Amino acid sequence: MAAVESAVYNLLGVFHKYSAEEGDNLKLNRSELSTLLASELPCCYRDDAMAMLDLDGDGQVDFMEFIEFITDITTELQDMYLNNIRRYKRPPKFGAQTRSEKAIVTLIKVFYKYAGKGGNPLSLETKELRQLLRKQMPTLYPCLEGNSQFKEILQNMDRRHPGQVDFKEFMSLVANFAVAVESSFLNDLDSDDEEEFDE
Structure with a gap:
């Protein structure tokens, strides 16, 4: 599986592993959230x-x-990543141990793998974003490429810096994709339940 999609599925898996422990299995209560953070994101x-x-x-x-919380954490870690490069002229070695930490590090590394090939190393140009989506988010790419939705998403992301997508905007796209995957997953569950009931 492509790296960004794998990271998203890992985050989904982590959320549902802990949300299923007690009560509403689609939400984290205080105890479940505390356990998730202590186990998956001790930092x-x-x-x-x-x-x-x-x-x-x-x-x-x-x-x-x-996922909004994960977006904020990832953006903060990305700032540390950049500061390390500026100060020491090399990317930091993240000691990612858990599924969540590894997913976050993957998202940062993938962004910078594609950013800067055409100029600004801190943003993705339209061509770089297309390459990233095609290779790292192959489920999403055909949906965007096949209709005007891609242009609309780019226009919304381009408002601050036309033709370029910064890391925060990239994470917003990843978060929206994660929410869409979650919704699809829930719809599939509802369909399965209805089929069982019909039988």
């Missing part, structure tokens, strides 16, 4: 994590809130 473990992640105030964290 981000905080006692007030629920208040930070629970954006809608319902006392639980759904996948959309979780």
